[in-house]
Amino acid sequence: MTRSTRPGHAAYPRLGLPSWVFVPAALGALFVVLPLVAMLTQVEWSQFGALVTSESSRAALALSLKTSLASTVLCIVFGVPMAVVLARSRFPGQSVARSLVLLPLVLPPVVGGIALLYTFGRRGLLGHELDVLGLQVAFSTAAVVMAQTFVALPFLVVSLEGALRTGGQRFEEVAATLGARPTTVFLRVTLPLVLPGLASGAVLAFARALGEFGATITFAGSLQGVTRTLPLEIYLQRETDPQAAVALSLVLVAVATIVITLTRRSRTAL
């Protein structure tokens, strides 16, 4: 729908940029790109195929994709209501609540892992209750998903809350005056309007989950096919086979790039 409004921009004079901004901008870009190029130069391409298709590599990649998808779904299930509550309602202690929700963003992931351990671990806050229910979280794939959700959730909440606030409430008010119930307004008006924000939030959450390392290694452990995700596998391979570590890092970079590109494309299509 933006397509039609695009030509309107031509009516304004093109704003020139101060020429000096290109220098720090280029330096900054170089700072990000150069290490990736350096990594490419380290890859032994003749062995690349064998390195990334080894049993442990495939197990790690499959586990990473599976757990990241699961945690993204969890982020949407819990994050959308959280963002809506933060953006559209008023309650005492709201700013404190927002800060607490965003806390995992600034916490070192290892701290997140320790916190999860003290909550859901065998001797944690809920450990006894979970034990009674026959649930043992530690060292399971579920623990990986929980660690990833913990660190990724704020990304979705922040993006979506921002989109909700920028979008305003006019359409929702109109729908309500026309007699739509709150659930109808939420599902038929609010959500469709912030869909792009939700999509970018979900992508960010997925990317964050894919790269999650610290909380996973602290809370879930590391076992091939069960809890050893791609970042953990890379860190372990570095110990004995730096070549394999570089090759796997490249796979992670590729997956992340594909995800980001795909969503950028789908966003411009909107």
Place this chain on the structure above:
Amino acid sequence: MRYAARVLAAVAAPLLALTLAGCGSGDESPRGGGSSPTSSVTAGGGEPKGDLTVFAAASLKKTFTQIGSRFEQDHPGTKVTFNFAGSSDLVAQLQQGAPADVFASADEKNMAKATGDSLTAAAPVDFASNTLEIAVPPGNPAKIATLADLTRPGVKVVVCAPEVPCGSAATKVETAAAIDLKPVSEEQNVTDVLGKVIAGEADAGLVYVTDVKGAGDKVEGIEFPQSSAAVNVYPIATLKGAQNKALADAFVAAVTSASGQGVLADAGFGKP
């Protein structure tokens, strides 16, 4: 719908930076200033002094810090700076040109990497050894008494991954005892194994004798005879890049001296 992109850009960039900041592995590599040539003055009596940078395996943190402060007392005007990390991390840093005078490895394999790349100035000297022990949470909830008990169904065992020194040692004792461990997790290093035992998540873990001793009453140690199948030997060497070779040699001598050996023995290290 441009606002979505704007919000994303405004919000995501600083946030990403913040999270990335939290991803460091936590090893402090000292910067170049550690061993400037100007500080390598030899005092009138021939006693070397100056700044010294020592790269040492993480398991040596307590003992080497102690030996280092004694060394500073014995050699007035000397400042010893340590970089404690996994031995393979340290070798990788040295290979990339990190400035250091002395390297102490937790195994012969990583020291061999250093000598193989001609990073060492002299043949490495073995100064300590370490063996495995079973660590259990206080009270030993799973009633572990022998290595074979770790194979009982329902016992949650955590070991190091075979790729790292403590893991290859675990594989050796497994073979020697003719048992087949089914660990719930293969950790990156001994600290992570110990952490899971201390937290009570694991019923038992295979760690070094010195780790059990260093953890105090947070874990209990159980010795087992098959541990002799995997004795980890710690070598130390002066590096070729040392700015102050005499001082570096003096530090190596301090580690192998009676006083240095006493500190190591108190921490549970064995004779080399």
